[in-house]
Structure formats: structure tokens, C-alpha cells
Amino acid sequence: MMTAIETPFEAFLNQHDEEGWLAAVTTLLRSIHEVDKTATQIWFSFYPFGLFTALQQAADPEKLARELLLQGDYYLKNQIDSSHKFIYGHRYWAQVKKSVEQYVEKWNGLQSVPNVAQAQAPDTSLADHILEVAQIVARELKLNPSLLVGITAVAFMTVRQTGLEAFTASPGKVLIDDKHARKSPNQILSARAKDDSQGWLGFLKTVDKKWTVNHDENDDSANYKLNNAQDLAWGAEADRSRDWRAMDPRRVEGPIPVECRSASCGTCWVGVIGGAEKLSDVAAREGKQIKKFGYIDTTEPKPLIRLACQAQAHGAVSIVIPPWNGVFGKYKRPNADR
Ligand code: FES
Numbered sequence: 001m002m003t004a005i006e007t008p009f010e011a012f013l014n015q016h017d018e019e020g021w022l023a024a025v026t027t028l029l030r031s032i033h034e035v036d037k038t039a040t041q042i043w044f045s046f047y048p049f050g051l052f053t054a055l056q057q058a059a060d061p062e063k064l065a066r067e068l069l070l071q072g073d074y075y076l077k078n079q080i081d082s083s084h085k086f087i088y089g090h091r092y093w094a095q096v097k098k099s100v101e102q103y104v105e106k107w108n109g110l111q112s113v114p115n116v117a118q119a120q121a122p123d124t125s126l127a128d129h130i131l132e133v134a135q136i137v138a139r140e141l142k143l144n145p146s147l148l149v150g151i152t153a154v155a156f157m158t159v160r161q162t163g164l165e166a167f168t169a170s171p172g173k174v175l176i177d178d179k180h181a182r183k184s185p186n187q188i189l190s191a192r193a194k195d196d197s198q199g200w201l202g203f204l205k206t207v208d209k210k211w212t213v214n215h216d217e218n219d220d221s222a223n224y225k226l227n228n229a230q231d232l233a234w235g236a237e238a239d240r241s242r243d244w245r246a247m248d249p250r251r252v253e254g255p256i257p258v259e260c261r262s263a264s265c266g267t268c269w270v271g272v273i274g275g276a277e278k279l280s281d282v283a284a285r286e287g288k289q290i291k292k293f294g295y296i297d298t299t300e301p302k303p304l305i306r307l308a309c310q311a312q313a314h315g316a317v318s319i320v321i322p323p324w325n326g327v328f329g330k331y332k333r334p335n336a337d338r
Helices: 008-014 018-031 034-046 049-057 061-067 088-111 114-120 126-141 149-162 164-169 185-193 232-237 284-293
Strands: 210-214 223-227 269-274 305-307 317-320
Touching (some): 018 049, 018 126, 034 088, 034 185, 034 269, 049 061, 049 149, 088 149, 126 149, 223 232, 284 305
Antiparallel strands (some): 269 305
């Protein structure tokens, strides 16, 4: 098989390890609109650089995937246009993708001029490049750049994980319908903040409160109800509205993939895009296991990545379901003990 030649831009991206990408995303967070701050961080958790690197460097990636118990679609190269559908900036994907391609083409051209390359390379950080492209698209679309920074960061990481050739070859399709694409950031933020009405005298209810869990903000029917203090996976089990298994074989009982229901397998991880504060605190077992699975490493009591079988809801929540699961915590850091 022919291997594509690495362009100067790809070489620049390749200089950044997991820490470098993390630092860039952390720097960019203050420039990302509230509607995409959490979503962008969830995306970077769903497509972890450490796992990508481990698979890329493995002599036998399929064997490694078996060892790491990977299930579902864990390769970003299969999801270039779709992986970020839950990010608000996805509606501008066609323009962002095109601008990244034009920026890279120009950048690669300049790098072939020795004096320009020398003058440019040392001072421009990864975060600066991402901001620059977001600003170009913002000017073109007459939008606030904060709506484009998250999706542009996603585009850069997608180039890193898939290669420029595959990125360019992807059609650049926007995969949400017009009705949802027209929603403003404020409409989405207020929908996330809203709780279910418990009816007349609902404030007196204690045990029989019901909450809505949304698992796709771009699909009005992607909701299920659960009782107060039920875990997210428990509520999902009763949702028979679609043939979930046909959509994803991991979805054996409702929209959320589950196996053990006891924090042992890692199948049920989700990103919490809205309402994280309405979930129970991470208990000791969930905290230990989620780190072992490699999904998140934090001591925050209500983080943006949770195990659905452990997180109990005390209000309406909006979640995102990743397309894969596995156990790869030891591969998160390049020098981790294997
Ligand atoms: S279903 Fe196994 S960890 Fe939640």
C-alpha cells in the first residue's frame, strides 16, 4: 500500500504529543462559546490521542484492539464528517473543513520558502493556528469566532488522526436537518437547563419525580424518561422506541450500550453535555474504574464523562453516546507502565 507523504503542516501537527494537544485545548477553552465548551472537551475524550497513538504504533493493531477489549467504531477515519455532530459548530463544518484545507495548502506553500518557514515556525503555537482558521471562517460567515473555535480544534485533530489526504477526501457534509441547524446557541443552552415540570403541586413530590434524558440534541425523539435517582442506564432500558441493536450491536437494551451494570466493563460511558450538576457525585468505584477504562482522569465530583450505570439523575440531562468502548487506561500516557 502507498503511504502518503507527510506535508509540512502534518509534520507540524505531529510535533505535538498528547500533552501538547491537551495544552492547546485548555488554552482555547476561554475562546470557545458556552454552547460548545463542554461539547469540545467531550469530543477530545471520545477520540483520545493516546489510544490513536497506541493503535498507530502497534505492530498488530487488531491484536491490540482485542487486548484492550475495544468494541464499536473507535477509528476517527471512519467518522470524519460525523464524529462531531453533537458540537454546535458542526453546522459550519463544510466551511471549516474547506478553510482548514486552504490554510494548510497556503501554510505548506510558505514552508517550502526557507526564509518564511524560519520566520514562522518558532512563534506560532497550535492554539494560534486553530484560532486563526476560526477567525477566517467567522469573517466569511459573519459569525462570532467563539462559535467556530471548538469545531476548528476538532478539524485539526481530525487531520492529525486521519491524515490530510483522507480529511480532504471526505465530503464535508453537515448531518443535521435545517430545523435543528437554525437553532441559536441560546435556544440550545436554555433547553439544556430546563427541567421537567412535575405538574400541579409537583414541588411536593419526593420519590415519583420523572426526568427526561436527551441523547441527541439534533433529534426531537431521542429522549427517554427515568424516575428520580435512577441511574442513566436503568432509565434507558425501558426505551423500546427503536431497534437499537440494529443501529449498534452494543445497544442490547435501549439507546445506551450496557453489559455489566456494575462499573466493571466500561461499555456504558457517556458524555454529559448538559445537566452534569444534576447527576449524583462520582462514587469511589466509578472514579477508580473510569480511570482504568481510560475515559477520564479527574477528581471532579461531577465530570463531563460518566458511567451511565452509576450516575443517578436528579433532574433532566442531555448526554452524548460514544460509538465505542474499551479498557485502555494504561495507554493514555505514552510512557505509562504496560
Ligand atoms: S454497564 Fe458495565 S460499566 Fe456500566
